[in-house]
Amino acid sequence: MYFDLLWQSFRDYAWYLGAELLHPHWGNYVYWLLGLSIAVYLLELALPWRANQARIRQDFWLDGFYLFFNFFLFSLIGFYAISNVAVHAFKDVLAWIGVKNLVAIEIHTWPVWAQLLTLFVLRDFIHWNVHRLLHRVPWLWEFHKVHHSVHQMGFAAHMRFHWMENVVYRTLEYVPLAMIGFGLQDFFLVHIVALSIGHLNHANVRLPLGPLKYVFNNPQMHIWHHAKQLPQKHGANYGISLSIWDYLFGTAYVPQDGRDIELGFEESEAFPRKWHQQMVHGLWRPAGKRPLQDRTLVIQSSTAEQPLT
Numbered sequence: 520m521y522f523d524l525l526w527q528s529f530r531d532y533a534w535y536l537g538a539e540l541l542h543p544h545w546g547n548y549v550y551w552l553l554g555l556s557i558a559v560y561l562l563e564l565a566l567p568w569r570a571n572q573a574r575i576r577q578d579f580w581l582d583g584f585y586l587f588f589n590f591f592l593f594s595l596i597g598f599y600a601i602s603n604v605a606v607h608a609f610k611d612v613l614a615w616i617g618v619k620n621l622v623a624i625e626i627h628t629w630p631v632w633a634q635l636l637t638l639f640v641l642r643d644f645i646h647w648n649v650h651r652l653l654h655r656v657p658w659l660w661e662f663h664k665v666h667h668s669v670h671q672m673g674f675a676a677h678m679r680f681h682w683m684e685n686v687v688y689r690t691l692e693y694v695p696l697a698m699i700g701f702g703l704q705d706f707f708l709v710h711i712v713a714l715s716i717g718h719l720n721h722a723n724v725r726l727p728l729g730p731l732k733y734v735f736n737n738p739q740m741h742i743w744h745h746a747k748q749l750p751q752k753h754g755a756n757y758g759i760s761l762s763i764w765d766y767l768f769g770t771a772y773v774p775q776d777g778r779d780i781e782l783g784f785e786e787s788e789a790f791p792r793k794w795h796q797q798m799v800h801g802l803w804r805p806a807g808k809r810p811l812q813d814r815t816l817v818i819q820s821s822t823a824e825q826p827l828t
């Protein structure tokens with residue numbers, strides 16, 4: 520039964536994607552991703568923050584590939600199908616223990632703008648928490664290293680991340696969002712807004728927001744998230760679209776202009792540079808080899824280290 524559902528989800532999605540590509544329209548993800556990427560890239564070329572950074576920066580094409588891989592091939596094709604199955608299995612388990620309905624607040628009766636705003640803010644807060652976990656739990660940090668292996672920043676670095684991050688984020692956001700009546704197929708507009716902010720946060724542009732910087736994440740803040748040297752052992756500035764969580768919970772860190780700071784993590788030069796190596800990184804521990812030291816493990820004693828599963 521689950522296999523049929525998986526197969527049907529794949530087929531539906533392949534059909535949907537084909538139709539999307541053949542018929543450009545305003546609700547089309549493919550063209551939005553392309554259009555937004557080109558627009559932010561043009562902004563980088565016109566008003567670069569680091570003027571001496573090459574136009575085709577280090578890992579430009581690798582990250583360009585990630586952009587499409589993480590947005591479609593995995594996030595929307597693979598995971599869409601897998602999540603459908605996971606959600607059904609999850610509901611079956613809930614029904615089995617006697618929980619019929621997870622919805623705590625019936626948000627569909629609210630005006631659309633209030634639904635969108637709630638979804639945007641709540642989802643961002645969940646993502647802020649998941650991001651903190653990615654930095655704090657050693658085996659999750661191994662996956663998240665892919666995103667932090669960027670040494671030269673540009674918009675496409677936004678989508679350089681391990682496919683397991685999709686699994687972690689989607690799984691952990693499902694229950695709280697389901698409780699207020701949102702499904703996994705959340706609203707298009709929220710996705711597009713988050714995509715635009717994420718692209719800008721990683722772009723080689725200066726975006727002075729004035730007092731709004733306490734609400735919205737921005738390139739001047741997010742670059743410090745990628746800083747190689749940080750005073751806090753688990754990092755800072757975990758905000759995805761909003762910076763407000765970091766200011767509220769004391770994890771904001773922008774000591775000075777971070778335009779030219781060194782990016783990466785401890786020993787990030789030795790991190791695999793090829794896509795296929797990065798995709799399997801962290802899935803198992805190489806036989807007889809300790810994982811690369813990271814900034815968490817450097818500070819923790821070896822007894823505190825948790826085994827990779």
Ligand SMILES: [Zn+2]
Pocket residue numbers: 650654663666667744
């Ligand atoms: Zn991070």
Ligand SMILES: [Zn+2]
Pocket residue numbers: 666676677721741744745
């Ligand atoms: Zn980042």
